[in-house]
Amino acid sequence: MAALFDKKYVFFGGKGGTGKTTCAAAFSLKASEMKKKVLLVSTDPAHSLSDIYDTSIGPKGAQLSDNLFAIEIDPEVEAKKYIEGIKRQLSGVVSNVVIEALQKQIDAAYMSPGSEEAAIFDKFIEIMESSEKKFDLVVFDTAPTGHTLRLLSLPKLLGLWINSLIEKRKNAVKLLEKASGVKNDDPVLRILQNRKNMFEKAWNILSDFRQTAFVFVLTPERLPIFETERAMQYLEHSGIKVAGVVVNGVIPQAAEGAFMNKRREVQNRYIREIHGKFKEKVLAEIDLLDEDIWGIDNLRRIAEML
Numbered sequence: 001m002a003a004l005f006d007k008k009y010v011f012f013g014g015k016g017g018t019g020k021t022t023c024a025a026a027f028s029l030k031a032s033e034m035k036k037k038v039l040l041v042s043t044d045p046a047h048s049l050s051d052i053y054d055t056s057i058g059p060k061g062a063q064l065s066d067n068l069f070a071i072e073i074d075p076e077v078e079a080k081k082y083i084e085g086i087k088r089q090l091s092g093v094v095s096n097v098v099i100e101a102l103q104k105q106i107d108a109a110y111m112s113p114g115s116e117e118a119a120i121f122d123k124f125i126e127i128m129e130s131s132e133k134k135f136d137l138v139v140f141d142t143a144p145t146g147h148t149l150r151l152l153s154l155p156k157l158l159g160l161w162i163n164s165l166i167e168k169r170k171n172a173v174k175l176l177e178k179a180s181g182v183k184n185d186d187p188v189l190r191i192l193q194n195r196k197n198m199f200e201k202a203w204n205i206l207s208d209f210r211q212t213a214f215v216f217v218l219t220p221e222r223l224p225i226f227e228t229e230r231a232m233q234y235l236e237h238s239g240i241k242v243a244g245v246v247v248n249g250v251i252p253q254a255a256e257g258a259f260m261n262k263r264r265e266v267q268n269r270y271i272r273e274i275h276g277k278f279k280e281k282v283l284a285e286i287d288l289l290d291e292d293i294w295g296i297d298n299l300r301r302i303a304e305m306l
C-alpha cells in the first residue's frame with residue numbers, strides 16, 4: 001500500500017457497499033497527514049463524503065484540513081452541464097435552424113444511458129488538468145464497478161469514434177475547399193481535434209502505472225470476489241494495470257462467540273481464496289470496526305490498517 005502514496009492519481013473502485021468511500025477517505029486523510037496536498041473526489045450523488053467527514057462538501061468543494069480538500073460531483077448535474085456545453089459549442093458553428101433540429105436529439109442524448117458517464121469523464125479530465133499543479137495526490141472515490149468500468153473504457157471508445165468523425169469532416173472540408181478555391185480553418189474540425197487530444201491525454205494518464213493506480217475494495221465474500229476478478233480482467237484487457245485489492249470488513253481476532261467464530265471461519269476461507277487469486281496484489285486487510293465509520297478518529301483507525 002505504501003507505494004500508492006507516491007502516485008498522482010488513485011482510484012478506489014469495487015462492488016457496491018464494500019467500503020470504497022471509507023477506504024478513499026481514510027487513504028486521503030493519511031496521505032494529507034504525510035504532508036501531501038490531497039484532493040478527494042467523489043461522484044456519489046448521495047453525498048457520502050459529506051456524511052463521513054460530517055461536513056458539507058458539495059460540488060464547490062471544501063477544505064477539510066490543512067492539506068486535505070474534497071469535492072462531490074453530482075452526475076446528473078454534470079450531465080446537464082455537459083449537454084448545455086455541447087449545445088453552446090455547436091451554436092458557434094452551425095446555424096440556428098440546424099440547432100433547433102438538433103435540440104431534440106441532444107435532449108434525447110441527455111436521457112440516454114452513458115451520458116452521465118461521459119459527463120463525469122469530462123469532469124474527471126477537467127479536475128486532473130486543473131489539479132495537476134495544485135495537488136500532490138488526487139483520490140477518486142468511484143461508483144460501483146459497472147459504472148466505473150464503462151467510464152474508464154470511454155477514452156478509447158470515444159477516441160475511435162472521434163477519429164472517424166475527424167476523417168469524415170476532413171473529407172467534407174477538402175471538397176468544400178476544392179469547390180470554393182479558398183482554404184478555411186474549419187471550426188468543427190478544431191473542436192473535434194481538441195476533444196481527441198483531451199481523450200488521448202486522459203488515456204495516457206489512466207494507463208500510466210507510474211502515476212495512476214486502481215485499487216479494488218472487496219469484502220471476503222463470494223460475490224465481491226467474482227466481481228473484482230471480472231473487473232480486473234476487463235481493466236487489464238483494456239490496457240489499465242490494476243495496482244491491487246484491499247480486503248475490508250475482516251472480523252477481528254478479538255470478536256468472540258459461536259456466531260462470530262462461524263463467520264470468521266467462512267471469511268477465512270474467502271480470504272485464503274483472495275490471496276490465492278490476487279497474490280501480491282492484496283495490499284491490505286482491514287478489520288471490521290465495532291461501529292460504522294465517520295469522523296476523523298474512526299477514519300484514522302482504518303487508515304492505520306491501510
Ligand SMILES: Nc1ncnc2c1ncn2[C@@H]1O[C@H](COP(=O)(O)OP(=O)(O)OP(=O)(O)O)[C@@H](O)[C@H]1O
Nearest residue numbers: 016017018019020021022249287288289291292293
Ligand atoms: N471496516 C469497516 N468497519 C465497520 N464499518 C465499515 C467498514 N467499512 C465500511 N463500513 C461501513 O459500511 C458502510 C458502507 O461503506 P462505504 O460507504 O465506504 O461503501 P461504498 O463501497 O463506498 O458504498 P457505495 O457502493 O454505496 O458507494 C458504511 O456505513 C461504512 O461506515
Ligand SMILES: [Mg+2]
Nearest residue numbers: 020021044048
Ligand atoms: Mg461510496
